[in-house]
Amino acid sequence: AHRGFPIYRVPSQFLMLLAGQAPLLFIAAMYDSNTTGQLGLALMALGFPLKLFGNTLAKAFYAEAANLGSKQPDKIRVMLISVVKRLAIFAVPPTLVLLVFGQEIFTLAFGEEWSLAGTFSEILAIYLFFQFMQTPVAHVFYIFEGQKQLLFLNIQRIGLVFVCFSFVYLMDLNSEMAILTYSIMLSVHYLLSSIYALKFIPKN
Template identity: 40%
Template structure:
C-alpha cells in the first residue's frame, strides 16, 4: 500500500508538472485534441501495413502528390481570413468573418474546379502532376472539404470545444481508412487511396456543423454587407500578407514531394511519401494539437497578459522537445528495420529515408505551436519573409541535387540538415519577438 501511495504521488506530481504552470490550459486542451488525433492516427498507423500490401509504391506516389496539391490549395481559398476567427471578442464580428470566409471559399473552390475541368492536364503538367488529370474533380472536392473543416475547427477553437474537434479526428480517420481498404480490396487503385484521403481530411464537417448550427442561426442576423466590408478591411493583413505566406509555407512543406517526383521515378517518390506520412503523424497528433490549443488560450489573454503567453510558449516547446527525442532516436537507428518488418521488404528504402529525416521532424514538431502565435503579433510581413527564406532554401537544396546528379539518399540528407537548421532558427526568432514585446509592455 505504501508503494502504491508513493506511485500515485509520483504520477500526481508528473501531472502537475506537465499540465500545470502558465501553459496548463494549453496542455489540457492539447491533451484532449491529442487524444482524438492520437486515436485517429493510431487507426491510420494500424492501417498502413494493410495498405502497403494492397497498393503499390506507385499508388502511394500518386497519393503523395495529390495530398501535396490539396494541402497547398485548400488554405488559399479563404484568403486566410479564417485564421482571425478566434480573435474577436464579439460573436457578431466573428460571424461576419465566418460568412466572409465561406463566400470566398465557395467562389474560389468553384474557380479551381472550372479551371481543372477545362485545362487540368495542361495546368497539372506545369508542376509535373499530369498523373492527377483524371482525378481533377477529386482535387476540387478535396480543397473544398479541407477548407471547410479548417474553418469549422477554428470556430470550435474559438469556443475551446476541443472535445468536439477530437471526436471528428477519430471518426474521419476511421472512415477514411475504411474507404482506402475497402476500395483497395476491390482493386479500385489508386482512386481508393485518393477518396479515402479526402474523407480522412474532411469527414468531420457534418459533425461540426451539427454542433454549431444553433450558434450560427443565433448570430446570423449580425451579418450585413457593411460589416462584411469592415471585417475584411480590418483583417486585410491576413489576405495581403498571410496568403502568400501560407502558400509559401505549405509549398515548402510539400515541395520535397514535388521535387522528388520531378527528380526520381514514381517508386522512389512513393517510398519517400510513405516516410513523410509516417513522420508527419507525431506532428499532427501533438504538434498541431498543441498549436491549436496554444492559439486558443493565448488569443484570450494576449492583450492583458503578454508575459504569460511568453511563459506558455516556452513551456510548450520544451516539453514537446522532450517528448519527441526518444522516438526520433529509435527511428534514426532502427528506421530501416522497423519499416521492413511493419510494411514489407519492398519498403526498406522508406525506412532509410525516415532515419535521415527523423531529427529534423523533432524540431518541426516542437516549433509547430509557436508558428501559430505569429498571428497574435500581427506582423504578417515577417511571416512572409520567413516562408520566402524557407522556400528559397529548399529550392536551392533540391536544385543543387539535380545539378550535381545526386542520388535520392544524399538529397534527402541535405533536406534533413536544412530543415533542422531552419526550425531551430525560427523557434529562436519567435521567442525573441515575444520576449521583446514583453519587455516593451513592462517598460510602459
C-alpha cells in the same frame, strides 16, 4: 491592423502547403517513381503523428495565448518556452527510435520492398524533431500581428527548399544524400524560426 491580415496570411498558407509538397515534387523530377513512392510513404507515416499531437498542443497554446492577449507578452513568452520544451521532451524517444531502427520498423510494418522508406525516415528524424518543436511558433505571429514576418519565414523556407534541390541537382547526389541535405537545411530553418519568434514577442 486586421485589414492587411488576408494579404499576408493567404500567400503564407499557400507557401506553407507548397513547401510541404516540394520535396516529393523535386524527388519525382530527379529520381525514379519507386524512390518517389518510398519518400511519399515515409513522409505520410511520419507526418501523421506530427499533425495529430503537435497541432493539438499548438492549438491549445494559441487558445490560451489569445485569451491572455497581446498586452501580456511576458506570460506568452514563458508559455511558449514551456510548450516547446514539452514538445521536445515528447519528441526525443520517437526521434531516437527512428534514427536507430527506422529501416527495421518500415520493413516490418510494410515489407522488405519498403526498406528505402525506412532509410528516409532515419534521415528525416532530426528534421521532424525540429518541425514538431516548432508547431506552436506560427501562432506567436498571429497574436502580435506579425503576419508579414510569418510570410517572410515561409518565403525563406520555400527558398531554402529550392536552394537545397538545386545543390543536389548540380552535385548529382543520390536520393539519400538529397534527403539528408533537405533534412539539415530545414532543421536549421525551424530552429532559427523558433528563436526569431521568441525575439519577436515584445518586452513589457
